[in-house]
Each structure stands twice: as structure tokens, then as C-alpha cells.
Amino acid sequence: MIEAQGLIKRYGRTVAVNDLSFTVQPGKVTGFLGPNGAGKSTTMRMILGLDNPSAGAVRIDGRRYAELKQPLCEVGALLEAKWVHPNRSARSHLRWMAASNRIPAKRVDEVLEIVGLTGVAGKRAGGFSLGMAQRLGIATALLGDPGVLLFDEPVNGLDPEGILWIRRFMRRLADEGRTVFVSSHLLSEMALTAQELIVIGRGRLIAQTSTRAFIDMASESAVRVRGPEMERLHGVLTGQGLAVRDVPAGDDGPAALLVPNSSTEQIGELVGRVGLVLHELAAQRGSLEQAFIQLTGGEVEYHAGALAGSGNGPPPAGTPTAPAQLTGPPARRTEAAAADATRGGDAR
Amino acid sequence: MSLLTVERIKLFSTRSPWWCMIIATALTVGLASISAAATKSSDLSEFTPVVTQDASELGLVVMMVMATLAITTEYRFSTIRATFLAVPTRTSALVAKAVVVALLAGIVGEIIAVGSWGIARLIQPDAPLGINTAQEYRSVFGVGLLYLLSAVLALAIGLLVRQSAGAVVIELIYLLLLESLLPAIPRIGDHLQHWLPFTVATNFIVAGEPATSDGSEAIEGMPLGPWGSLLYYAAVCVGLFVIGLILAKRRDA
Numbered sequence: 001m002i003e004a005q006g007l008i009k010r011y012g013r014t015v016a017v018n019d020l021s022f023t024v025q026p027g028k029v030t031g032f033l034g035p036n037g038a039g040k041s042t043t044m045r046m047i048l049g050l051d052n053p054s055a056g057a058v059r060i061d062g063r064r065y066a067e068l069k070q071p072l073c074e075v076g077a078l079l080e081a082k083w084v085h086p087n088r089s090a091r092s093h094l095r096w097m098a099a100s101n102r103i104p105a106k107r108v109d110e111v112l113e114i115v116g117l118t119g120v121a122g123k124r125a126g127g128f129s130l131g132m133a134q135r136l137g138i139a140t141a142l143l144g145d146p147g148v149l150l151f152d153e154p155v156n157g158l159d160p161e162g163i164l165w166i167r168r169f170m171r172r173l174a175d176e177g178r179t180v181f182v183s184s185h186l187l188s189e190m191a192l193t194a195q196e197l198i199v200i201g202r203g204r205l206i207a208q209t210s211t212r213a214f215i216d217m218a219s220e221s222a223v224r225v226r227g228p229e230m231e232r233l234h235g236v237l238t239g240q241g242l243a244v245r246d247v248p249a250g251d252d253g254p255a256a257l258l259v260p261n262s263s264t265e266q267i268g269e270l271v272g273r274v275g276l277v278l279h280e281l282a283a284q285r286g287s288l289e290q291a292f293i294q295l296t297g298g299e300v301e302y303h304a305g306a307l308a309g310s311g312n313g314p315p316p317a318g319t320p321t322a323p324a325q326l327t328g329p330p331a332r333r334t335e336a337a338a339a340d341a342t343r344g345g346d347a348r
Numbered sequence: 349m350s351l352l353t354v355e356r357i358k359l360f361s362t363r364s365p366w367w368c369m370i371i372a373t374a375l376t377v378g379l380a381s382i383s384a385a386a387t388k389s390s391d392l393s394e395f396t397p398v399v400t401q402d403a404s405e406l407g408l409v410v411m412m413v414m415a416t417l418a419i420t421t422e423y424r425f426s427t428i429r430a431t432f433l434a435v436p437t438r439t440s441a442l443v444a445k446a447v448v449v450a451l452l453a454g455i456v457g458e459i460i461a462v463g464s465w466g467i468a469r470l471i472q473p474d475a476p477l478g479i480n481t482a483q484e485y486r487s488v489f490g491v492g493l494l495y496l497l498s499a500v501l502a503l504a505i506g507l508l509v510r511q512s513a514g515a516v517v518i519e520l521i522y523l524l525l526l527e528s529l530l531p532a533i534p535r536i537g538d539h540l541q542h543w544l545p546f547t548v549a550t551n552f553i554v555a556g557e558p559a560t561s562d563g564s565e566a567i568e569g570m571p572l573g574p575w576g577s578l579l580y581y582a583a584v585c586v587g588l589f590v591i592g593l594i595l596a597k598r599r600d601a
Contacts, residue, residue, distance in 0.1 A: 092361035100434035
């Protein structure tokens with residue numbers, strides 16, 4: 001288990017991590033999600049005692065990293081694949097790591113076997129492809145058979161096969177009862193890998209929740225309705241105080257209406273009561289990326305001017321992701337704030 | 349003990365330390381044999397053990413570069429982070445590195461010193477190259493001690509600067525330029541010279557050598573005797589290394 005309490009990291013006047021508290025439970029893959037520059041790697045380095053926090057503390061099973069006697073046997077970490085001398089062989093690299101924590105030398109061959117690098121163990125690590133270097137990094141993390149594992153953006157730059165391998169691998173480690181903490185800037189990736197999420201933006205905690213709940217909260221749902229009498233339909237819906245938007249005919253079908261923040265049940269019953277015929281009634285979800293950008297919108301380090309502009313301007317025609325953009329930041333902000341409040345309430 | 353093993357594996361599992369050791373030995377012994385061969389028979393009476401060590405500074409610089417690289421490449425390739433992950437107390441890992449690097453430099457220094465002296469003896473069997481007095485022992489076998497301590501100094505500079513090129517340039521500029529330029533300052537220069545680390549370190553080797561026709565090897569009026577000089581140099585090297593340790597512990601890796 002990893003517990004962070006009030007972590008703060010300042011570099012001069014910039015605050016990279018701001019009053020961050022969270023816990024990572026064993027037996028699950030916990031995702032550490034945030035845009036680039038949100039402070040994920042800094043936090044991971046503080047967990048591992050590489051960077052000193054300006055304030056606050058982080059403990060692994062109740063102890064600070066520096067207090068661990070044989071840290072590699074308790075915590076395994078892959079922060080960057082290239083933490084290897086390029087002229088040293090993979091085996092030599094693992095051999096000195098093993099010696100430092102009195103791990104038997106035969107374990108080196110075991111982990112090389114696990115990650116499938118046995119064939120190139122004697123080759124210099126500098127000649128490794130990114131995928132191979134990543135595997136070597138994982139072998140390093142596994143060396144001491146630790147109960148806590150940290151991975152920083154493990155799928156970056158990997159091919160689909162490698163991504164699938166890592167994803168399954170992390171699941172397996174968690175199923176064995178280990179604590180697995182993995183950072184990513186991709187919500188879509190985390191949705192497939194992590195059961196729990198810790199979401200940060202600009203060094204602040206945005207949410208700690210299950211992945212399912214976060215996606216439900218984050219991604220906007222809207223209902224698409226279509227019928228022969230579009231104008232009456234429009235009138236009925238707006239008459240109930242619902243926000244309705246026209247979707248012109250396009251790639252995803254004939255002209256329809258889109259009703260955000262609603263459910264198919266609500267609209268079906270409403271329309272049924274007035275006896276209107278419907279040809280289509282479907283729930284729609286915004287893309288995860290869109291949702292993530294909006295949720296962390298206020299917390300993104302570098303705001304892309306173009307992105308902000310398109311959000312405020314006229315809606316792009318009829319794409320499935322349009323609704324999330326249209327309903328706009330204000331609604332999102334309140335939801336995020338509400339989530340924040342809920343989390344605060346839980347903590348107390 | 350396991351940390352010494354770690355540093356030994358690290359040092360010998362890349363090629364550059366091997367090259368440094370080979371180059372240091374070949375260059376120094378090579379130069380020593382050339383000057384032995386080129387010594388005129390009229391000067392033979394002044395060809396004493398201490399003269400065979402004139403080239404030892406060459407190998408010393410190479411071994412200092414090796415010691416510096418032993419730490420700066422760790423920063424360059426971020427293996428220092430892997431090291432600190434494995435040994436979070438940091439100090440013990442760095443002390444182990446200093447012990448391994450310094451011992452290696454010391455051994456290489458001894459080999460170079462004895463090699464230079466031996467080859468000179470082979471080339472000029474008639475020169476007064478016997479090692480009998482304490483002074484003669486010091487001037488040959490003492491070279492290894494200077495290599496050992498200088499490796500600690502070089503490691504300390506590497507630890508402070510954390511960057512290969514920067515650290516090596518600082519060492520070379522200091523060793524080759526500043527130590528010879530500072531004594532040229534009017535009035536204070538002479539006093540300054542008596543306390544410059546490498547000048548004092550050299551005094552350990554050459555103190556008490558009689559002046560030859562080329563002038564004296566030893567500098568007049570050095571306040572410390574040979575062993576006092578060695579102690580002073582050791583204090584400088586270890587002191588700088590301790591500052592490096594404190595900084596390494598406080599800085600983010």
C-alpha cells in the first residue's frame with residue numbers, strides 16, 4: 001500500500017505538486033492519470049525517495065522509502081526504460097542491481113526469462129529497441145519480487161503487441177495481490193488497464209475513484225432522438241426544459257435531435273405521453289479524451305489556444321464528439337467541483 | 349561488502365575503465381622508458397629513482413578522468429537513480445564507489461611507478477637506481493598513494509559537478525594552469541604555493557631530494573614534511589568528497 005499525505009514539491013516558484021494526498025491499495029491496478037506536466041513523474045520520484053518533497057510525506061506499507069532495508073525486494077519501479085549504461089550488457093546491469101540488495105544471482109536469469117530477454121542478455125543495452133529497453137526496465141522492477149510496483153508511462157512508444165503484453169502483465173501482478181501503480185496521460189489506456197484511478201491536474205488531486213465511476217462521471221451522456229415530426233418533437237422536449245440541439249444529416253445518419261444530460265427512459269416516456277412516433281432513440285457517449293480534457297481543463301499546464309477557441313466558437317457539424325464540446329466548460333466545472341466535494345466528504 | 353561488489357561489477361562491466369588503465373600505464377611507462385633511453389651518459393649519475401617518476405603525472409590525469417567518469421556517467425545515463433533506488437541511504441553507495449575507484453587507481457599507480465622504475469633500470473643498468481633509503485622508497489612506491497587520493501578528489505569533483513565534460517575541464521584547468529599560475533601572483537604567490545593541493549602532494553614524493561643540475565625537484569621552504577604533506581593532501585581530497593556526499597544526499601537525484 002502506498003500512502004501520500006499532503007505532498008508538495010516546489011521548483012523555485014513553480015509548484016509541481018500541490019498538497020497531494022492519496023492511497024494506493026494492493027490487489028488492484030491503480031492508474032495515475034493526468035495530462036503531461038501534471039506532476040505524475042515528480043510524484044513517483046518522491047514515492048521512491050529520489051526527489052525530496054518540499055512538504056508532506058509518502059509511505060510504502062507504513063515506511064518511507066529511505067527506511068527500507070532492501071528496497072528492491074519491497075518496491076519495484078520502472079520510471080524510465082533508459083536508466084541503463086548503454087555499454088553495459090542487460091545481464092551485467094541486472095547483476096549489479098541484484099548484488100546491491102543481496103538478491104541471488106540466479107534470479108537475474110529468471111527475470112530475463114520472464115520478460116523474454118534471455119537471448120540478448122549479453123548484448124549491450126544501448127543497442128536495445130524501446131520495447132526491449134522497456135522489458136529490461138520491467139525485469140529490473142521484478143528483480144526483488146516486490147509487493148509494490150510502480151510504472152511510469154509503461155506503454156509509451158510500444159507497439160500494439162507490447163502494449164497488450166504490459167497490460168496483461170500488470171493485471172497479473174495485481175491479481176497476485178501486489179500493489180500496482182501505473183501512470184499515464186491516456187484515459188483510454190487507463191480504462192483498459194486500471195480498476196482504480198487517481199486523477200491529477202497541475203499537481204492537484206482531481207479525483208480518486210474507481211475507473212468505472214470516473215468514466216461515467218467524466219464522459220457526457222446524451223440522447224439522440226429522431227422521428228417523422230421533428231418540429232413537434234423539438235417543441236415537446238424544450239417544453240420540458242430540456243436543452244435540445246439540432247444535428248443535421250451527416251455521416252451518422254439522417255437529421256436528428258441531441259439531448260444532453262438526459263436518459264433514453266426519460267425521453268421515451270415523455271414522447272410516449274404525447275403520442276409521438278420515434279424512429280430512433282439512442283444513448284450516446286462523448287469520447288474519453290474529450291471528457292478528460294474537459295475535466296482537467298482548468299488544470300492543464302499549457303492551454304492550446306486553438307482548442308479553447310474551437311470550444312467557444314460555433315459547434316462543428318454533427319460529429320459524435322460534438323455534444324461534449326457544446327455543453328461547454330461551465331457544466332463540467334460544476335461536476336468536477338462536485339466530485340471534489342464528494343471526495344473531501346469521504347476523507348472526513 | 350555487497351556494495352563493493354556492486355561498484356566492482358559496475359566499473360568492470362563497461363569498457364572505458366579498462367581503456368583508461370591501459371592508456372595510463374602504456375603512456376607513462378612508455379614515456380619513462382623513452383626518457384631513460386635518451387638520458388646522456390654524462391647525466392647518468394643524476395638518474396635517480398625519483399627521476400624515473402617524472403612522467404607519472406600523465407597516468408595520474410588519465411586515472412583521475414576514469415574516477416570522474418565513474419560518477420558522471422552515472423548521472424549522464426541516470427543509472428545513479430537506479431543506484432539510489434537500490435541503496436536509498438546514498439552515502440554508503442557513494443563511499444563504496446570511492447573505495448573501489450581509489451583502490452583501483454592506487455593499484456594502477458603502483459604498477460605504473462614500479463614499471464617506470466623497472467624499465468629505466470633495464471635500459472640504464474649503470475644508473476644509481478637502487479632503492480634503499482626511505483626517501484627512495486617514497487619516491488617510487490609513494491606514487492600509488494597519490495593516485496589513490498587523487499582518484500577520491502576526482503570522484504568528489506565529478507559528484508559536485510555531475511557532468512563529465514565540466515568536471516574534467518575543471519580538473520585539467522586547475523591541475524595544468526592554476527597550480528602553476530597562482531604562485532606567480534606578486535607577494536602572496538609564494539605563500540599560496542605552499543598550500544596548493546597538488547604542489548603539496550608532489551612534495552610527498554620529492555621532499556628532501558638533492559638539487560640536480562636541472563635545479564631542485566623539491567620546492568624551497570615547504571612548511572610540511574613528506575608525510576605531513578600527504579596527510580594535508582588526503583584531508584583536501586576527503587574533505588571535498590564529504591562535501592560531495594552531503595550535496596548528493598540533499599539534491600534530487
